[in-house]
Structure formats: C-alpha cells, structure tokens
Amino acid sequence: MDGWWRRDPFFIRYMAREATAPFVAAYAIVLLVGIVSLARGADAYEEWLEALASTGWIVAHAILVAIFAYHTYTWFQIMPKTMPPVVVRGRRLAPEVITFAGIAAAVLASLALWILVAYGAP
C-alpha cells in the first residue's frame, strides 16, 4: 500500500483536500488571538491589526485565500455524502444541488463580509 495515494488522481485530490485542513485550523487560532486582543482593549487590538498589515502577512493571506477556496470547494463537494437524505416533495435532493447551495452560500457570505468590512456596517 506504500504510495497508494499516488495511484489515482482521485486520491491525489483527496490528499490535497486533507492537506488544506491544518491551515484552516491554524488560521482559526490567528482569529482567536484577534478576539483575545480585542477583549484586552483597543491598544492590543490595534497592535494585532498592525501585525497583520505587514508584508509577510499580506503575502500569507494571498496564499491562504487560495488554500481556503480549495478547502471550501472540496468541503461542499463531500458534504452530500455526510448528511442524511434531504427529502423534498417525496424525492431525495440530488447531491449536486446540495453542493451548489453550499458553495453559493459560502460565496454570498464572503461577499457580504467583504462589503461590510470595506464600506462599514450600515
């Protein structure tokens, strides 16, 4: 079984999906640090924001966005396989519909967040 995942493109995509997961977890910690600094006061929060504005972090963010996009895509791709059947008017919802709805929701939520950050809360 050595090197089994190199045998089929499907397995390579699976391994790529799994490899993106630690980055998601790591970034959750970064955001958590942000919340902790917010709780510690305005100065600590500004410091955290400043740190994220450094060139290193901006480059990291550009790479992370690509990684998260792939993770999101594959996550919703596997989602229909992980949930009980959704029965609408006596028929099971097709997996493609669930995947599409998930990706659409992720895109809309990201856009909403983007607009909120860029133009401020209404």
Added chain:
Amino acid sequence: MADTRKIVLEVLRYTPGQSTAPTLQQYPIEFTDDMSVLQGLQQVKDFVDGSLTFRWSCRMAICGSCGMMIDGAPKLACRAFLRDFLPGPLRVEPLEHFPIERDLVVDISDFVDKLGRITPWIEPREPRSLEQGEYLQTPAQLERFESFSHCINCMLCYAACPQYGLDSRFLGPAATALLHRYNSDSRDGAQAKRMELVNSEEGVWACTAVGYCSEVCPKAVDPANAVNQNKTASAVSWFARFLPGRG
C-alpha cells in the same frame, strides 16, 4: 467482422501453486464498437487461451460478479467498453485489496463474512400476527433506504477504499450500506444490535471520507453516505449515554 478495430489486452495471470508471482500476458484482439471488456476476455478464452480465468454471469451489470481493475480503476467488465480504451494496451487485473485465487478471480470470503455479520434481514420492530396483516410503509419511509438496497455486491467499492486496503478489518463501504439499509427501514427493530458493529473498532470510524467508493459504484448506492451518516448515528448514541435515564 464488420468494422473491427484492434487493441491489446494486458491481462494479469496467476495460478497459485504454479506461478511464483503474477505476470502480465498480452492478448491482441479485434473488436467491434459494441463489445465490452468482458466480451474481449471471452473472445480470448474461447479462441486463444482457454486457461484464462475470470468470473461473469449476467453480462448486464446486475449480478456483480465481473468486477476487476480495468485500466487501474475498479469497474464491471460487462459495463466497460473496449472502444473507450483505445489505443491501448488495456491493463486488466483482479480487484485490488483481495487475495488472488486465480488470474482475475479473487477470494471474496472476507466480504461474504462481513455481509453475514450485519444482520442482513429485517427483525420486525413489533411482532404481528398474520391476521393483523402486512407491515405498511409510506413512500417517504421507503425513500430513506431504497437506494442502499440497490447494491449488487460487486465489491468495486472495496477495491476503491484505501482504508480497507490498509486494514481489512474495516467493515467497509458495501456492508455498511446494507447495514444502513436495514437500520433505516421503518419496519426494523434490530438497530441496537447493528449499532454495536457500527461503533466498534472495525466500524465506521476507520473511514476518512475519501469518497472514491461512491464514485466507482455502478449502482449509485453512495456507500460513503451510509458510512458517514452512521458516524453521526454513532456519535449521537455515544453522547446519549450521558442523558438521564440512559445506561
């Protein structure tokens, strides 16, 4: 033959007791557009080499006996067409993850044993006498498990599952799909017994959601869905222990 084309079949040969290791043998054949890989193998067996051994029966993707690795992927030989593998050569090997019995025939006893262990029948939820009539079920209740009853036991999903390949104690896709078929049947009452198997070491938690099993399934059974729904069921039954009044 009208409109024939040529392809070379590269078939794995192995006879326990005679061969020391599997070898590949090439068989050039002529085929027409409507010929399946199974028909290609039959042509070899009938006219070239009668010792070539493989399983088949229905020739129409319903008996589940002709599963093999075709061009590296688990497929039914009667459902794969030679024309799709031009220019060739086309590699044909026995199903991955099972011991070879001879040539393309594998030993399926592990799978048959697993099938026997999932209580593959309905144990009535409530006893009814003949006078009380049959157990009724609504179309919505049928919809919950029907697709999982479409399995033809071809074992392609086992050949597709790296976790089964790494540790064959894992109950695996098709057996779990069939287990789920009975567990989600409104007439059945043996869920608790089957959940013991689901929760066990060889149960659903060995699955890492690769999902290739559902991809290769010729009957759209979606065994990965059955396995992952049972992870939820297993987690729920574990946490339910902490509820008051539960053992």
